[in-house]
Amino acid sequence: MTDQQGSTNNTSRYDEELNAERDYVATLYGRLDGLRAEKQEQLTRIQAQGLQGSYQNQSERDSFANLYQDRINQLNAVDDRLVFGRLDTDDNASRHIGRIGLSDDQRTRLLVDWRAPEAASFYQATAANPRGVERRRHIMMTGRTVESFEDDVLNPGEHEASQALLSAVSAPRTGVMGDIVATIQQEQDAIIRDQMRGVLVVQGGPGTGKTAVALHRAAYLLYTHRDRLAKNGVLLVGPSEAFMNYIDQVLPSLGETGVVMSSVGNLYPGIVSVGEVQPEIAEIKGRAIMQKVVENAVSLRQRSIPETTWVHVDGIDLRVRPSQIRRAIRHARESERPHNQAREVFVDHMVRMLYDQLRDIVSPKRQDGLVNKADRSYLRQEIRQATDVRRLLNMCWMPLSPTGMIDELLSKPKYLVDAAPMLSADEIRLLLRAPGHAFTESDVPLIDEAAVALGDLVDEAPEATQSWKQRNLDTAEAALDNMHYTLEDIGVDGVVTAEMLAAAQEPETTWGSVADRARADRTWTYGHVIVDEAQELTHMQWRMLFRRSPLRSFTIVGDLAQASGAYANTDWGTVLEPFAGTNWRLSELTVNYRTPARITDAAAAVAKRAGRPVTTPKALRQGEFPPQLIHTDATAQHDSLLQVIETQLKRIPGGLVGVISTEQDSQQLAQVLNSHYPDRVWTGTGRRRHRDVALATAQQAKGLEYDAVVIIEPQHIVAAAGGAVGDLYVAMTRATQTLTMITTATEDQLPAGLDDI
Numbered sequence: 001m002t003d004q005q006g007s008t009n010n011t012s013r014y015d016e017e018l019n020a021e022r023d024y025v026a027t028l029y030g031r032l033d034g035l036r037a038e039k040q041e042q043l044t045r046i047q048a049q050g051l052q053g054s055y056q057n058q059s060e061r062d063s064f065a066n067l068y069q070d071r072i073n074q075l076n077a078v079d080d081r082l083v084f085g086r087l088d089t090d091d092n093a094s095r096h097i098g099r100i101g102l103s104d105d106q107r108t109r110l111l112v113d114w115r116a117p118e119a120a121s122f123y124q125a126t127a128a129n130p131r132g133v134e135r136r137r138h139i140m141m142t143g144r145t146v147e148s149f150e151d152d153v154l155n156p157g158e159h160e161a162s163q164a165l166l167s168a169v170s171a172p173r174t175g176v177m178g179d180i181v182a183t184i185q186q187e188q189d190a191i192i193r194d195q196m197r198g199v200l201v202v203q204g205g206p207g208t209g210k211t212a213v214a215l216h217r218a219a220y221l222l223y224t225h226r227d228r229l230a231k232n233g234v235l236l237v238g239p240s241e242a243f244m245n246y247i248d249q250v251l252p253s254l255g256e257t258g259v260v261m262s263s264v265g266n267l268y269p270g271i272v273s274v275g276e277v278q279p280e281i282a283e284i285k286g287r288a289i290m291q292k293v294v295e296n297a298v299s300l301r302q303r304s305i306p307e308t309t310w311v312h313v314d315g316i317d318l319r320v321r322p323s324q325i326r327r328a329i330r331h332a333r334e335s336e337r338p339h340n341q342a343r344e345v346f347v348d349h350m351v352r353m354l355y356d357q358l359r360d361i362v363s364p365k366r367q368d369g370l371v372n373k374a375d376r377s378y379l380r381q382e383i384r385q386a387t388d389v390r391r392l393l394n395m396c397w398m399p400l401s402p403t404g405m406i407d408e409l410l411s412k413p414k415y416l417v418d419a420a421p422m423l424s425a426d427e428i429r430l431l432l433r434a435p436g437h438a439f440t441e442s443d444v445p446l447i448d449e450a451a452v453a454l455g456d457l458v459d460e461a462p463e464a465t466q467s468w469k470q471r472n473l474d475t476a477e478a479a480l481d482n483m484h485y486t487l488e489d490i491g492v493d494g495v496v497t498a499e500m501l502a503a504a505q506e507p508e509t510t511w512g513s514v515a516d517r518a519r520a521d522r523t524w525t526y527g528h529v530i531v532d533e534a535q536e537l538t539h540m541q542w543r544m545l546f547r548r549s550p551l552r553s554f555t556i557v558g559d560l561a562q563a564s565g566a567y568a569n570t571d572w573g574t575v576l577e578p579f580a581g582t583n584w585r586l587s588e589l590t591v592n593y594r595t596p597a598r599i600t601d602a603a604a605a606v607a608k609r610a611g612r613p614v615t616t617p618k619a620l621r622q623g624e625f626p627p628q629l630i631h632t633d634a635t636a637q638h639d640s641l642l643q644v645i646e647t648q649l650k651r652i653p654g655g656l657v658g659v660i661s662t663e664q665d666s667q668q669l670a671q672v673l674n675s676h677y678p679d680r681v682w683t684g685t686g687r688r689r690h691r692d693v694a695l696a697t698a699q700q701a702k703g704l705e706y707d708a709v710v711i712i713e714p715q716h717i718v719a720a721a722g723g724a725v726g727d728l729y730v731a732m733t734r735a736t737q738t739l740t741m742i743t744t745a746t747e748d749q750l751p752a753g754l755d756d757i
């Protein structure tokens with residue numbers, strides 16, 4: 001009786017508090033709607049003014065219109081589950097925590113932005129260190145409705161995961177990543193709020209929230225360093241377009257839209273690259289020596305002639321000796337400008353030399369007045385434009401585009417052999433391909449490298465970019481003075497030049513947003529760069545990325561055990577040494593939120609047996625179902641697959657089954673799945689809608705997750721990666737609930753560790 005009475009009392013107290021929370025949350029939505037209406041009205045008013053007034057008035061109006069529109073977009077984006085927490089502290093204060101900060105007309109704070117210092121205790125208070133928190137409340141919402149709440153007890157000795165966290169990690173996956181703002185855990189929060197300067201490496205096993213942390217850190221940095229980052233922007237780089245699609249809703253749901261997001265293969269403006277099918281080729285193109293190969297390739301396009309020749313200018317023959325060209329080349333190289341700019345020095349030198357000859361022929365006695373200033377300029381022009389001269393100058397020092405040069409380098413055997421004496425004949429054969437081949441993702445760093453060595457073609461860059469760059473160069477000194485910390489501090493002394501810092505200056509506001517301009521400009525330097533799945537990157541890719549933040553402000557997240565290639569790096573120190581020396585710091589994530597322990601243990605066993613450096617994170621959930629290995633013969637394989645899919649779809653209503661295989665096996669699987677599940681097969685691009693069977697290669701599945709994973713022929717995945725188990729390890733750890741593997745191999749053909757399942 002007492003119990004019943006007690007529980008009735010508790011229930012009614014809970015309901016009362018729930019209603020109170022609902023009332024408060026309704027006030028917050030009232031405020032959100034009010035603000036939105038206000039901005040909408042301001043926007044409508046400014047749009048109604050149309051195209052009147054001077055150019056300056058119009059451009060001011062455009063800026064305001066953009067500002068209002070951005071704010072409206074932000075308010076729309078945070079509408080879903082606006083509030084998720086409440087903190088009651090020992091000073092009798094109580095604050096609600098949400099996606100953005102809100103105040104009323106009297107500037108009384110109604111809602112604290114999760115990134116504000118006052119919200120930090122929501123994530124950091126623990127039983128051992130409550131930080132003045134008496135009660136931490138998780139408010140669970142669907143859309144605008146408060147469904148329930150849960151209070152954390154900060155009692156010493158209690159370390160249980162909150163219900164909010166458990167329901168978040170157990171929920172069926174939608175196929176696109178969601179934010180974790182309501183349930184960020186303490187070790188994650190410490191990384192998100194870490195200082196911006198320097199290179200921070202976040203190492204963590206599969207499912208530890210590295211991607212989630214990277215995205216929330218981007219939002220946190222933009223909030224905390226808004227002024228600085230508004231000028232330079234933040235770049236977030238991931239491994240593939242499918243991955244970028246998977247994560248691209250997270251930042252908008254946090255009210256941030258200004259981050260430049262790009263796969264590493266599409267980082268060079270104007271190039272949409274294709275995958276590099278053969279890992280051996282990717283490995284060669286990623287080697288540090290490729291920098292020298294590109295440099296050589298440029299030098300080989302600065303060449304003299306084998307013997308003396310004659311050029312025809314205005315009916316007169318002028319002689320050109322190889323030694324004269326060599327001298328002009330030396331001169332141009334000494335200018336230390338990029339190839340296309342140094343060409344001007346070369347051309348000037350040659351024209352001057354030819355002019356001297358011509359003048360001596362036209363007017364042997366300099367004092368006779370025949371060659372005055374106007375004549376001189378006319379004659380030089382004539383020489384420069386003479387067909388023979390142009391042909392000769394181009395032959396000796398051709399203006400080059402980075403894409404044109406890399407295309408030639410990879411398709412002309414002699415050019416490649418001369419530029420890459422350090423590569424073996426087999427390696428050269430691997431690199432060679434037909435001219436005009438689509439650029440692959442491992443060509444992109446070579447193109448970027450070439451772009452640095454070549455410089456812009458003189459008429460290549462749009463005028464706006466040029467004038468903006470010039471203006472920045474003029475004031476680059478000031479950028480150095482304005483740095484908030486000394487260069488020595490961050491270990492880049494002597495490396496930063498005025499040119500590199502030029503882009504840190506106040507940009508023109510006449511075209512596009514910072515993100516648009518940054519995306520279009522290969523020389524843009526960002527205020528901060530975040531690299532996800534960083535274990536995959538080659539030396540050449542790192543060079544390309546470090547060029548984009550000369551101040552070395554980086555967050556690098558990855559898991560060395562998940563690297564694919566046989567050449568994979570085994571420690572961050574070796575990877576980063578050439579770029580940051582020892583000036584980097586390491587944080588680790590230790591809890592796996594995605595994959596149940598039963599599955600991670602099996603995956604870790606495979607990785608360990610292959611000698612990979614695995615740090616097995618502690619899985620938050622034990623999992624209901626052990627991983628399964630099904631042996632079948634080739635004829636029964638597809639039936640077996642369909643059966644597994646059916647079982648899994650029933651087991652996880654609304655869930656997503658991910659079928660993972662090699663590229664080669666995936667073609668046949670696509671046919672089978674499409675014919676059995678018409679309009680239900682999802683390849684990761686476009687919207688998922690009602691599609692519930694996903695098909696991906698092990699490479700494409702990097703960073704993604706599925707409720708049920710079915711791996712077809714695990715031994716093929718290892719063989720396709722040249723014997724490395726990284727890809728298989730990744731595939732096995734994509735599961736949030738169940739893992740099944742289907743194989744036609746015999747026990748002894750399976751990768752070590754799998755036979756124990």
Ligand SMILES: Nc1ncnc2c1ncn2[C@@H]1O[C@H](COP(=O)(O)OP(=O)(O)OP(=O)(O)O)[C@@H](O)[C@H]1O
Nearest residue numbers: 180183184185206207208209210211212593594703
């Ligand atoms: N604090 C958290 N609250 C709720 N869900 C979380 C939390 N941290 C991570 N998750 C969820 O766990 C899953 C794995 O996270 P994420 O993809 O960021 O991990 P990862 O370390 O990048 O994984 P991998 O290296 O295997 O690709 C995601 O569904 C993510 O939303």
